[in-house]
Amino acid sequence: MQSLTRILGSWGPLAQRPSGGELLHSSLGAALGLALSGLLVWLGAADKLLFLFAPLGASAVLVFAVPNSPLAQPWPAIMGNTLSALWALLLLAALPHLPSPWPEALAVGGAIAVMLLCRALHPPGGAMALLVVLAAAKLVPLGWHLIATVFLLTLALVLAGVFYHRATRRTYPLRRTPPAQARQPTAGRLALSNDDLAALLTRFDQSYNLSPDDLGELLAAAEEQAIQRRFAAVTCGEVMSAQLLTVAPTDSLETVADLFHRHLVKSLPVVGPQGELLGLLLRSDLFDWLWEGHRRSRWRQLLRPRTPAATVRKLMRAPEICVQEATPLGELLGTLARHTVAFIPVLRGNQLAGLITRTDVIRALLKLR
Structure with a gap:
């Protein structure tokens, strides 16, 4: 009984139920694409230049319902249909008296081989080859006119897909990864190159x-x-370093320079009287400021009127990222992977409660292994 249930289950649907938006997007796009192809047929009706063919509907399913599939891309769609029709015509011309079912079988099998060789595999191409054989009496006499029709209408359908997906902010066709980027980790997040993924x-x-x-x-x-x-159960408050080295916005930059000299840190949080986070002071910003000051000539420094000492407020900058104590650590890992900050301030309300460095995260990961 279990084996029967397993067999029946394997024959059931595997795809997830589509959302309402996906359902509308795919069906409306296919309808508009075929409407455009039908309009082209209507415009050429007087001279009978073009005519609709059934496999075009299957191409519309791929182009508008699964636009990310390699089978739905412009080259496979256009060339898959066209090459399949061409193969079927050549087959019937070479073997006109071949008894059924051999023409049908050779047409579909050969079309698949041709599409694979040309890197243009497109499932409707098999239907296109079969259609040419089944309707040979009407289609074979058309010759090159049939090939032009298949090419032009499939091209029109693909162009409709390009504009439709662009208007609805979808990606079609897929963009090739430049060779220079193909050796880099995908999206900067995986230690796998495009060659590894392929x-x-x-x-x-x-x-x-x-x-x-x-x-x-x-x-x-x-x-x-x-x-x-x-790491949903681990919060940033559990991982952060609570021993803080901070400066006030009114501290002089000379004093802070001594602080940087005594502690090997790249930046310091700037806090207010109530412990609220006001900003960050970077070691690089302070050293740039000091360098600009020492570049002046000795005479200009002596002749310069005495001015108040510069304070931290002059150079501090707003923090790029802040998190609350209750923020799950898992939400922070992706942020750390995309940013090169020295630390991330952890807040309790608007007050600075601690700091999280990459060392703190690595220590937490090792404990949870």
């Missing part, structure tokens, strides 16, 4: 279902989701 797709026979960029995005998203779930 090898994985080939290993699991998924080269025609996903592109390396798609697989990289999925792996990176899955990795982030797993990290967030694993």
